[in-house]
Amino acid sequence: MGFGQAIKTCFDKYATFSGRARRAEFWFFYLFAQVVSVLGFALILVIALTVLPTSEGGDDPTAAEQALFFGAIGVVVIASLALVIPLYTAWARRLHDMGQSGHWLWLNLVSLGLVPLIMAIFDSEQGTNRWGHDPKAVERGPLGAYAPPGQVPGGYLPRQ
Template sequence: MNWFLVALKKYATFSGRAQRAEYWYFVLFYLIIFVVLSIIDGLTGSFSADAGLGLLGGLLTLALFIPSLAVTVRRLHDTGRSGWWLLIAFVPLVGAIVLLVFTVQDSAAGDNAYGPNPKGSAA
């Protein structure tokens, strides 16, 4: 939960680097909260089948849109890639797979153009 809060504290910080733990714990807690809110949406009747999203799930998605972009860009920076690589997600299927591979990779060793290694020492 601490990593999720760290990512939220850097709400719109697109510079710097985010190690794997920060990114993946953010994704994990985002999904857990989204599933819980989707269940509540289903139980309360605020789920819209046309939109495929409920009221609470939609509010969460809207509230965490910028932090999720920021932590993903920082994760790409940690692997030595520009944040513009995030746009590859618009390529159907292949883009999501490439982005998954990029976010799973270990940090680039030492300092890079985006800042010092968040792990503290060279990987």
């Protein structure tokens, strides 16, 4: 799954906590959300430094400049809030893919969000679990290990 496909998938499943999500889907969307946040706050910083007074002798910003500044803050806050729901749903689906409950995300409320974030690094649970079928089943093959086309898992070439 590529970057664009992961973003599209997460927005298609905007509020869907059920199911499973592969690592690529979660991490690409997580990267997208972080880039949007950083760019948004950089925009606010640039507007603040150019519009708001920077010294005692500076002129007070006009009403239009203040509206621009607060409007930019509003847009960034709305964009960040719009990304929170699909981020948490993808995160819950990622935990489901590992065989864990999405309730681990409650740790974010007590500043322990690093725990489920580290958990999202681990590989998927093989086979079907209570949240759905294995999205990597096709790649794993019948023996449950990865193998390039034309080879069996373990790196051995099939007999001819």
